[in-house]
Amino acid sequence: MTNIAVGVFHGPESALVAAGTLKGAGFATLELMSPIPIEGVEEVLGERKSVIKHFTFFGGLIGGISGFLLAAGTAVLWAHPTGGRPIITIPPFLIITYELTILFGILFTVLGFFISARLPAIRERVYVPESAVDKFVVTVACDNDEDFKRAEAILRDAGVEQVRELAEEG
Amino acid sequence: MAETNDLKYADVHRDVVRSIVETGPRYYVALAIAFGITLLCFFFPWFYQLYYGIGAAGMNHPGVWGTYLASFIFWIGLSHSGTLLSCVLHLTNSTWRKAMYRSAEAMTLFSLMVAATMVMVHLGRPWFIHWALPYPNQMEMWPNFRSPLLFDVMAITTYLTGSSIFIYMGSIPDFAAVRDRTSGWRNHMYSLLSLGWRGTDKEWHRLHWAYTFLAVLIIPLAVSVHSIVSWDFAMSIVPALHQTIFAPYFVVGAIYSGTAGIVTVMFVLRKYMNFEQYITEVHFNNLGKLLLLLSLIWTYINVVELFTGWYSGTSTEHEALKYKLFGYYALLYWEMIAFCAVAPLLCIFKRFRTSLVPMLILSIMINIGMYTERFLIVGTSLSRQYLPDAWGLYVPSLVEISILLGSLALFVTLFLLFVKIFPSVSMYEVKETMDTPKTEPVAPSEGSPA
Numbered sequence: 001m002t003n004i005a006v007g008v009f010h011g012p013e014s015a016l017v018a019a020g021t022l023k024g025a026g027f028a029t030l031e032l033m034s035p036i037p038i039e040g041v042e043e044v045l046g047e048r049k050s051v052i053k054h055f056t057f058f059g060g061l062i063g064g065i066s067g068f069l070l071a072a073g074t075a076v077l078w079a080h081p082t083g084g085r086p087i088i089t090i091p092p093f094l095i096i097t098y099e100l101t102i103l104f105g106i107l108f109t110v111l112g113f114f115i116s117a118r119l120p121a122i123r124e125r126v127y128v129p130e131s132a133v134d135k136f137v138v139t140v141a142c143d144n145d146e147d148f149k150r151a152e153a154i155l156r157d158a159g160v161e162q163v164r165e166l167a168e169e170g
Numbered sequence: 171m172a173e174t175n176d177l178k179y180a181d182v183h184r185d186v187v188r189s190i191v192e193t194g195p196r197y198y199v200a201l202a203i204a205f206g207i208t209l210l211c212f213f214f215p216w217f218y219q220l221y222y223g224i225g226a227a228g229m230n231h232p233g234v235w236g237t238y239l240a241s242f243i244f245w246i247g248l249s250h251s252g253t254l255l256s257c258v259l260h261l262t263n264s265t266w267r268k269a270m271y272r273s274a275e276a277m278t279l280f281s282l283m284v285a286a287t288m289v290m291v292h293l294g295r296p297w298f299i300h301w302a303l304p305y306p307n308q309m310e311m312w313p314n315f316r317s318p319l320l321f322d323v324m325a326i327t328t329y330l331t332g333s334s335i336f337i338y339m340g341s342i343p344d345f346a347a348v349r350d351r352t353s354g355w356r357n358h359m360y361s362l363l364s365l366g367w368r369g370t371d372k373e374w375h376r377l378h379w380a381y382t383f384l385a386v387l388i389i390p391l392a393v394s395v396h397s398i399v400s401w402d403f404a405m406s407i408v409p410a411l412h413q414t415i416f417a418p419y420f421v422v423g424a425i426y427s428g429t430a431g432i433v434t435v436m437f438v439l440r441k442y443m444n445f446e447q448y449i450t451e452v453h454f455n456n457l458g459k460l461l462l463l464l465s466l467i468w469t470y471i472n473v474v475e476l477f478t479g480w481y482s483g484t485s486t487e488h489e490a491l492k493y494k495l496f497g498y499y500a501l502l503y504w505e506m507i508a509f510c511a512v513a514p515l516l517c518i519f520k521r522f523r524t525s526l527v528p529m530l531i532l533s534i535m536i537n538i539g540m541y542t543e544r545f546l547i548v549g550t551s552l553s554r555q556y557l558p559d560a561w562g563l564y565v566p567s568l569v570e571i572s573i574l575l576g577s578l579a580l581f582v583t584l585f586l587l588f589v590k591i592f593p594s595v596s597m598y599e600v601k602e603t604m605d606t607p608k609t610e611p612v613a614p615s616e617g618s619p620a
Contacts, residue, residue, distance in 0.1 A: 011606055011607045012606050012607075031370045031371065031372075032370065032371040033368055033369045033370050034371070034374070035183075035347070035369060035597075035598060036374075036598050036601045036602045036606075037371075037374035037375075037377075037598075037602070038371065038374075041371045042375075045371065048371075048372065048375045050376055050379045052376065052379045052380050052383060053383065056383045060387075070304060070315070074312045074313070075315065075316075077312070078310070080314065082316075089316055092317075093315060093316075095321045095394075095398065096315050096320070096321070096324055098394060099321070099328050099391075099394065100324065100328075102328055102332070102387050102390070102391045102394075103324075103328040103331060103332070105383075105387050106328075106331065106332045106384060106387050106388075107331070109383045109384055109387070110339070110380065110384075112380065113339070113377065113379075113380035116376050117372065117373045117376035117377065117380075119342075119365045119367065120365035121366025121368075125366070125368060126368075131368070131369050132183075132343075132346055132347040132369055133179060133180055133347065133350075134178065134179035134180045134607065
C-alpha cells in the first residue's frame with residue numbers, strides 16, 4: 001500500500017513552497033492541482049519538456065506529403081489534359097498541400113496532447129474537486145507512515161488548510 | 171483586470187455554472203422561437219425547393235449565383251473573427267480576450283456550420299455532395315484539385331475541424347470544473363467531455379503548448395480560408411471579379427464582419443446571461459478600436475478596387491464600375507458605404523465605443539452592410555458580363571429571402587444550445603486575470619524538519 005498525503009492550500013505561493021520543500025526532502029512522486037496554471041512551477045519542480053512539438057512537426061510533414069500525393073496522384077491516374085499544360089500543376093496543388101499540412105498538424109497536435117497529458121484517463125486517479133474551483137492542492141506519495149508524517153509536517157509548515165490521507169494500491 | 175478585482179474564484183465558478191444549469195422560461199421561449207423560425211423559414215422552403223427543383227430560387231441565366239452563395243460568404247466571413255482573433259490575442263497575451271473568446275469561438279463554429287449548409291442549399295442536389303470528396307468509388311470519379319471549389323472544400327473542412335478542436339481543447343478544464351458541480355445526465359456528459367482532467371501541473375503545461383501550437387496553425391489557416399473563398403470569384407474572368415486584391419479584400423472583410431458579430435454576441439450574452447461583471451466596457455472599447463481600424467482598411471481596399479478598375483481603361487471594367495456606382499443596385503452599394511465606411515468612423519470617440527447600445531446598433535449595421543457587399547459581388551457580377559445582349563437582372567425569390575432569414579435563426583438556435591452546454595465564459599482564464607488568493611500565515615507545527 002502507498003499512502004498519499006493531500007495538502008489543500010488557499011493560495012498558489014504556499015502550495016509551491018510546500019511542493020519545493022517536499023521535493024527537497026526526497027519525495028519524488030509529487031503533483032500540484034490547481035484551478036489555473038501556476039506560474040513558477042518549473043522553477044520549483046524542474047523544467048518540463050513536452051513532446052507535442054514533435055507531433056505537430058511530423059503531423060504537418062505527413063499532411064503536406066499526403067496532400068501533394070493526393071492531388072498529384074489523382075491528376076496522374078485520371079489525367080485531364082488542359083490546353084497542353086502540365087498534368088502535375090504545382091501552384092494549385094500547393095494549396096491542397098498547404099491545407100492538409102495544417103489539418104494533419106492540428107490532428108497530430110491533439111494526439112500529442114492526449115498522449116503526453118495521459119488523457120483520456122482510463123483508470124481512476126487521485127483528484128480533489130476543490131482544486132477546480134479555488135483551492136491549490138499538493139499530492140505526495142508516501143511509502144510508509146513515517147514518510148506520511150514527514151510530508152504532513154512539511155505541508156503544515158507551508159500553511160496548508162487541510163491535510164488528507166488517501167490510500168492507493170501500489 | 172480592475173473590473174474583476176472584487177470577485178473571488180468561487181464567484182466566477184458559481185456564475186458560470188449557474189449560466190449552464192439554471193434555465194429560466196425566457197430561455198425556452200427564445201429557443202422555441204428561434205427553432206420555430208428555423209423550421210418555418212429555413213427547412214420548409216429548402217424542402218419546397220428540393221421538391222419543386224432549383225427553379226424555386228430566383229437564379230437563372232445569366233445570374234446563376236444568388237443569395238445562397240452571398241450567404242455562404244457572409245457566414246464564412248462571420249466565422250473569421252472568432253477563432254482567428256482568439257488565436258492572435260492568445261499569442262499576444264492580451265488579457266481582455268479571456269472573458270469573451272469562448273463565445274467568439276463558438277460563433278466561428280456555428281457560422282461555419284451554417285455556411286456549409288448554405289452550400290448544400292445552393293447545390294440543388296445536395297445528396298451528391300460526397301462527389302466533391304476524394305474517396306475510392308465505383309464510378310472512378312475523383313475531384314479536380316485544380317479548381318478553387320476543391321480548394322474551398324479542403325480549406326473549410328480543415329477550418330471547421332481546427333475550430334472545433336480549438337474550442338474543445340480550451341474548454342476541457344472548464345468541463346472538469348462543471349462536472350464536479352452537476353449531477354445526472356449532465357454529470358455523465360461533462361465526465362465524458364472532460365476526459366478525466368484533474369488540473370495537474372503536467373496537464374496545464376501540456377495544454378498550454380498544445381493550445382499555442384493550435385493557435386499558430388489556425389492563424390494562417392483562417393487567412394487561407396477566405397483567400398480561397400475569394401478565388402472562387404477572382405479566378406474567373408468576370409469583369410469586377412478578376413482582381414488580385416480580392417484575397418486581402420475578403421480576408422479583411424471577413425475579420426471586419428466577424429468582429430462586428432462579436433460585438434453583437436457580447437452585448438446579448440452580457441445582458442441576457444448576466445455576465446456584466448465579466449464582459450465590460452473595456453471589451454467594447456477595445457473591439458470598437460479594432461472595428462475602426464478594420465473599417466479604414468476595408469474602405470481603403472474599396473477605393474483601390476475602384477481606382478484600379480478605372481485606371482485599367484478597359485470598357486468592360488468601366489461598365490462594371492459605372493453599374494456598381496450608378497446602376498440598378500446602386501442604392502445597395504451606397505447603403506454598404508454608409509454602413510461600413512462612414513458609420514464606423516464614430517468609433518473615433520471613446521464615448522461612443524463605451525456606449526453599449528450604440529455599439530450594438532453599429533455592429534448590426536456593419537453586418538447588414540457586409541451582407542450587401544457579398545450580395546453585390548456574387549449576385550450582380552454574372553448578370554452583367556461582356557455581351558450586353560446577355561445581360562440580365564437578378565432578384566432573389568421569396569424562397570431565397572426566407573432561407574436567408576432562416577439561416578440567421580439556425581445560427582441563433584445553435585448558439586442558444588451552446589450556452590447551455592459549454593461554459594460561455596472561460597472560467598480558468600478569467601480566474602487567471604484575477605489576483606490569486608493569499609495564504610494566511612500559520613504557526614509551524616511541532617516536530618517539523620529543520
